[in-house]
Amino acid sequence: MKPELASISNSRQDTQSLLSVRDLVVEYSIRQGSLRAVDGASLDVHPGELMAVVGESGCGKSTLAYSIIRHVPYPGEIKGGTILFDGQDVLGMDRKALRQFRWKEIAIVFQAAQNALNPVMRIADQMVDTVLDHEKQPREQIIQRASSLLEMVRLNPDRVLRSYPFELSGGMRQRVIIALSLLLNPRMLILDEPTTALDVVTQVYILDILADIRQDLGLAMMLLTHDIAIVARVADRVAVMYAGQIVEEGAINDIFYHPRHPYTYGLIQSAPSLIGDLTKKKPIEGAPPNFLNMPSGCRFHPRCAYATSVCREKEPVMEASDRWRVACHHWREIEMGE
Ligand SMILES: Nc1ncnc2c1ncn2[C@@H]1O[C@H](COP(=O)(O)OP(=O)(O)OP(=O)(O)O)[C@@H](O)[C@H]1O
Ligand code: SF4
Ligand SMILES: [Mg+2]
Known part of the structure; x- marks a missing residue:
């Protein structure tokens, strides 16, 4: 039995949000x-919340993350929408305001950032330079804060501060980057595939550390990943992205155990890191669409086992309750897994 909707609306406005993205278009x-790598994406992140954004490679996760800090790489451009952070209009900020905003309000751990540390500088100097790039502070004060953050990510500060990046493992470098991103005490941290290059045990370890940090510092996090299973342990909510659009969103416990969108169900079935029987994992058939030649109607229809003629002809609208939203013509009827 499918639950009845208490109310349906297409664009939920959320006054409690720390970050509020509406109808974002990036090309x-x-x-x-x-x-068009991001096509009309809307989402909210509340103070202290961990929001996961999940989708296959190329669906637009990194582009979404770059947009939030207005750092879309050339030849990309934000073409439409609004981004509000604590009520401030991010897309309207001048250079000075943007400089304050990045790192001090929102920090980002870029995809593969563990390889971006300067190879010829000790970690201590990289920590100091990062802070001095943004504000004047005595070196001892920066080292003190760096040490306590390194402890928080379960590293030995004395050893690590003296080290060059090559002296640390991939997992350690990733933890250094996380500590570095927190130096200016941001209110939100965006992590783009923070565990992808790491082995499963290290992935779990880093997610546990992130959960601790969130609890200790009370900051909001947005975690972008292709692996819905790995975030299920730590996220509060999840937004599922397909071909530049968000197709489903809600509380992780609800979405993970009762997905309404066939693509979400496919992601869960194919999740590489689910503890359990590897032989039961089923990849989603077919390939993500070509962004320059999108399928008509629902973008997922060529790969969807439940597609009908309406799916091929008409783009589904987002339907929302007060707890979740989904864009699928048939979410009411389909019993996932049958
Ligand atoms: N600099 C660029 N120039 C042209 N196209 C780009 C550029 N960066 C990304 N794209 C395209 O935009 C789309 C979204 O890419 P994006 O990197 O945001 O996806 P992603 O979900 O982060 O993928 P991944 O999981 O592989 O990191 C893809 O089709 C990609 O080819
Ligand atoms: S709208 Fe149709 S094609 Fe798209 S996910 Fe739903 S059932 Fe599948
Ligand atoms: Mg990416």
């Missing part, structure tokens, strides 16, 4: 045309 201008 890369490439030789073949305009590639």
